[in-house]
Each structure stands twice: as C-alpha cells, then as structure tokens.
Amino acid sequence: MNLDDLRAQLRDQATEIDPATPVPLPTVRRRAKTLKRRRTAAAVTTVAAAVVAVALAVLPGAVNTSTPDPAKPPPDYTRDGITIPGTVGPDRLEKAEIGKPGAGPLEFTWTPTSTSVTFRPYCRTTATKPLTVHVTVDGRLLATEDCDDSGSSPRHAGSVPPNHVFWTEVPPGKTARVRVSVADQNGRAVRSTAQLALGIYRSPVPSATPAPAEVRGLPVRPSAPDPDDYVKEGIRFPAHVGGDTLLNATIGDLGQRSVKLRFTAASARTGLRLFCTGDRTDPYRRPMLSIRIDGRPKHPATCINRLTDFYKNDGGPDPINATPGQTHEVTIDLVYAKGRPATIPGARIGVGAYALPPERLVETSAGSVGIDELARYGGYTYKLAQVKTVPAKTATELSTDAPAGKPFLIGYGAANLGSEPGEAKILGLTQEVSFRLDRGGIPADSLTRWTLSYGQPAGAGGKITLKVVSGRQTRGLLYLALYLPG
Structure with missing residues (x-):
C-alpha cells in the first residue's frame, strides 16, 4: 500500500464516523474500491488522535492545562517561527508542541480527559521530494498529511470521534505517548530537515453529528441501544441492523x-x-x-x-x-x-x-442474482422497489429513473461475470461513483452477488445510469436496484 492508498483509506473511514449514520447495508456486500475516488471532506482526511487537558506547562515547547477556564480562551503558543492558535472557531488549545528545524521526531506524553478532540499537525520542509507527516499515539497511526506547510500556523485538521476504537485503547485518564515524524511516500521513516509541530484541541461535542458528505440531505437518526446488543469494552454488535x-x-x-x-x-x-x-x-x-x-x-x-x-x-x-x-x-x-x-x-x-432478511431472486437469460429486499441507511430502513438488468456480454449501459421529492438508495453491481476485469461508473448521483467488474473468486453459477449502494437526498429526479468504461465481459449481467423509504 502506498501513501495515496493509505490517505484515501483514512479519508474513507473518516467520512463514516457519524455515530448516527451506518454505512449502507445490508445491500452493501463488499466495500468498493469506489471510495478511493471519493475525496469527501478534506477536514477529516487524517483521522487524528488526541484529547487533553488545557494548561501552561513549565517545560518549553508545551502547553498543557488541566482545568481550563471556559470564560477565558487559552493563549496562542509561539516558538521558533510557528504559532499554534489558542482557539480555532469553537476549538480550544489543550496541548501544543513545536520542534526546531531538523530536530527530528517530536515525542511527548499527554493524558486524555475527554473524547471530543481536534488535532492540527504542522510540517515545514525544504526537501524537493514529497514527504508526509505521521502522527501516532501509543503505536497507533492516526494521521498522515502532506508535509507542505509554508506559513506560520498549521493548515490541516482532523478529529477522533467518540466512537473511534482509539478510545478503547487509550481511554480518558490514561497517559499516552504521542509521536510526530516524517516519512516518504511509501511510509518509510526518513531523516529530514523538516520542522514539526502539533496542536491538540478540545472540541465541543455537537448536538447532532453531521452526516458524511455523500448522505447530506438524507434523513438520519441515531441507533438506539438494544438490550440484546452484544457489548464488550465499548465495542458493540447490534441486535438489529436493518433486517x-x-x-x-x-x-x-x-x-x-x-x-x-x-x-x-x-x-x-x-x-x-x-x-x-x-x-x-x-x-x-x-x-x-x-x-x-x-x-x-x-x-x-x-x-x-x-x-x-x-x-x-x-x-x-x-x-x-x-x-x-x-x-x-x-x-x-x-x-x-x-x-x-x-x-x-x-x-x-x-x-x-x-x-439475514429475505432477498429477491432475479432470473434472466444472462444469469441470476439475489437482491436484498431491505437496506439500511442513516438509521432508516429502505425497501426494494425496482430492479433492472442487462446482459453484460452485449450491453454497456443500464439506466433507471430516480424518484422526485424523496430520498432513495441506488444499489448496483454485477453477477456471473466472465474472467476479464473491468470498471463501471454510476452517473447521475450527487457524486460520480465507480466500481470494479470482475468475478472476485465467486463461482460463475453462484447467486452470491457483489452489490453496493449509495444514498441520495430528495431531489428533482432524473436518470441514474450504470456505464461500463473498461473491460469486456463474456457472460453475466449488470443491475441497478432502487430502494425507497419503508
């Protein structure tokens, strides 16, 4: 995995941190490589790692206070030409560390006191080759960003949400070790003249977490705890997910x-x-x-x-x-x-x-496929309203009408394909989506499908089109499925 792949993965996970909004399922059966193309929400590209208490530290280079005065904003922290702002919007600085040029990795400890945190790394370099700044906490890599800051303050920002697994490893009250370092594009540590800094901010807990970019406009609601859920140390297998x-x-x-x-x-x-x-x-x-x-x-x-x-x-x-x-x-x-x-x-x-809930068996001359009757998105259940198919051997496009005035899900995929890999795109959504076309090791006569889905807010309607852009299939079918609120 190269850095671009890793950064995309972190971004993809960051777009799914909404506690109120599950990923599309059960329609989604495998994570598409689609998400590499969705660079949604640059503010969450780095899935950061931190929480802390606010205070002036005696040691140079650190701000660390334990009982902040809510009426008095913390001061900016400046050292060696870099300024870590005391406040950024509603976020309040809790700890800062600024290194000297070429001093190597920054390492320091801090003790989390909450799970609502925004983190802002800084990396300034004169190197001609692309470099990245990595932030790890107790060995967990939580952020990667380009080492390209040219001003005097951090430009990048990200968050670790309350439902991040990091908090099961380093809960509030446990001292953690933070490390900020420089790596090349393949993640290998390098010696560099970069100047590094990190600001850790306490962020207010939002009353309603906004949905990821691709589902803004869709209705969302939190999933209520169920007495039949399986829970261990904060990790939950819910008793019910959709159907x-x-x-x-x-x-x-x-x-x-x-x-x-x-x-x-x-x-x-x-x-x-x-x-x-x-x-x-x-x-x-x-x-x-x-x-x-x-x-x-x-x-x-x-x-x-x-x-x-x-x-x-x-x-x-x-x-x-x-x-x-x-x-x-x-x-x-x-x-x-x-x-x-x-x-x-x-x-x-x-x-x-x-x-799993019932599925609809769709049989055609080009093959058969089972499509879930129910899908879940944003805490709501959607029901399968329509399925359209075309033979993958002779057709390269398939369209369906998007409903007007109501949210919906579009399911898409292929079944019983030949061996030549390819790629298809879904056009007409709020953002273009692409996915691979290949067998993925599934037997040609298997009804197990590779189905994905994408949520859409209520709009004016229009056409949703699946279009093959590469590869030639010798058999199988392509399909689009429309889900409407149940």
Whole structure:
C-alpha cells in the first residue's frame, strides 16, 4: 500500500464516523474500491488522535492545562517561527508542541480527559521530494498529511470521534505517548530537515453529528441501544441492523489473535460481520483475518476497523452457507500473508453471526442474482422497489429513473461475470461513483452477488445510469436496484 492508498483509506473511514449514520447495508456486500475516488471532506482526511487537558506547562515547547477556564480562551503558543492558535472557531488549545528545524521526531506524553478532540499537525520542509507527516499515539497511526506547510500556523485538521476504537485503547485518564515524524511516500521513516509541530484541541461535542458528505440531505437518526446488543469494552454488535438479526457474537481481549463463535442458524441466509483493529501499528503491512466455518476455510478478510460501531466500517455481513436449526462454529485468526500467525499487541478481533432478511431472486437469460429486499441507511430502513438488468456480454449501459421529492438508495453491481476485469461508473448521483467488474473468486453459477449502494437526498429526479468504461465481459449481467423509504 502506498501513501495515496493509505490517505484515501483514512479519508474513507473518516467520512463514516457519524455515530448516527451506518454505512449502507445490508445491500452493501463488499466495500468498493469506489471510495478511493471519493475525496469527501478534506477536514477529516487524517483521522487524528488526541484529547487533553488545557494548561501552561513549565517545560518549553508545551502547553498543557488541566482545568481550563471556559470564560477565558487559552493563549496562542509561539516558538521558533510557528504559532499554534489558542482557539480555532469553537476549538480550544489543550496541548501544543513545536520542534526546531531538523530536530527530528517530536515525542511527548499527554493524558486524555475527554473524547471530543481536534488535532492540527504542522510540517515545514525544504526537501524537493514529497514527504508526509505521521502522527501516532501509543503505536497507533492516526494521521498522515502532506508535509507542505509554508506559513506560520498549521493548515490541516482532523478529529477522533467518540466512537473511534482509539478510545478503547487509550481511554480518558490514561497517559499516552504521542509521536510526530516524517516519512516518504511509501511510509518509510526518513531523516529530514523538516520542522514539526502539533496542536491538540478540545472540541465541543455537537448536538447532532453531521452526516458524511455523500448522505447530506438524507434523513438520519441515531441507533438506539438494544438490550440484546452484544457489548464488550465499548465495542458493540447490534441486535438489529436493518433486517439483520444477531444470532451470537464474541469479541476477544486485547492482543488475542484467535476467537471462536458457535451459533445456531435461524435460516439458510446467514452472514458474518467481522471486527479487527490489527492494523493499528503498521497499515502498510496490513494483516488479514483467516476464517474457518466448521473447520472449512473461507476466503480471508482484510483487517481494518476504525469505529466501535463496527457495522459502520464494513460493507455488511459476508454471506455463508448455513443449515437452519444446525449449530455452526466459526474460527477467526489474525494472520499475515500466506496464513502466518500475527501477534500484534493491542489488537482486538471479533465476529458476529446474523440471520439475514429475505432477498429477491432475479432470473434472466444472462444469469441470476439475489437482491436484498431491505437496506439500511442513516438509521432508516429502505425497501426494494425496482430492479433492472442487462446482459453484460452485449450491453454497456443500464439506466433507471430516480424518484422526485424523496430520498432513495441506488444499489448496483454485477453477477456471473466472465474472467476479464473491468470498471463501471454510476452517473447521475450527487457524486460520480465507480466500481470494479470482475468475478472476485465467486463461482460463475453462484447467486452470491457483489452489490453496493449509495444514498441520495430528495431531489428533482432524473436518470441514474450504470456505464461500463473498461473491460469486456463474456457472460453475466449488470443491475441497478432502487430502494425507497419503508
């Protein structure tokens, strides 16, 4: 993974931090590479790491106060040509550290006192090659930004929301170690003459968290806790997600690299949701989750979660073969490439088994596909209203009419494709979306589909078009699905 990929991943996760807005599911079955193209909300590109108490420190280069006077804003902190503002909008400076040019990484400690924080790094360099500034806290990489500041104050900003997994590792009251360093475009640490600084700000907790950029305008509401939720140390497998119903779940302890889960299938439509924070120390060497069901191996999953509301990270449950009324056992192991066991201090893994709602079987001469009857977005459930298909061998476009005056979801994907990979775009949405066309290891006769969905606010209507832009398919079908509020 290069830096652009990592930065895109951090941005993608940052756009999903809305506690009130789950990621589209259960329609979403796999996370599209689409999201690499969605550079939404530059203010959240760096998923930052910090919270602190405000005070003047005796040590030079640090601001650290514990009981701020709400009526008196903290002062700016200036040193060696850099100024860390005392306030930025409603944010109040709680700690600052400014290094000298070429002094190397900044390292300092601080003790979080809340979970509402904005963090602003600074990096000034005369280097001719692109560099990045990395911020880690207790070994977890929480921010990457271009080292390109030319003024006297930080330009970049990001947040760590209350539902970030970081707070399960470093809760308020626990002293953490912050490190600010410089790396090349591949994430390798480099010696540099860069001047580094970091400001950590206390931010007010918003009364209503705004939705991610792609769902602004859609109705949203928080998901109420359910007594049947499975919760461990702040991480929650909800009892109900859209039409999905929790059968059983487990979450391992910190550092535990293998967990087992037994559940009794309620129907043949069963899915797994996975939780994993093993990428905390080195996202450039991302671990995987090995999955075995009743001893039989399943395709591994990437280990990446940023939020304790895990279902907002993933693309929905991964369907598995289950027998109604039969008890099954799932084993999840944290591994590196080729199945080598991964022992990562501070990592946590978990798995939940869910009974999935009915789906609509669409059969055509080009193949068959199962489409979920229900999808969830923004705390609301949407119902499948329409499905359109075309043969992938002979057609390169497919359109449907967007409704006027009401929010909706567009589901899209392909099934039973040939072996040649390609790419398609979805046009007519508030933002252009693209996704890959390939089999992804799914048997040609499988009804398991690769479906994604995208929420749209109420508007004037119009055409939504799926258009193939590369690759040639020898078989299979393309489809668009329209979901309306239930």
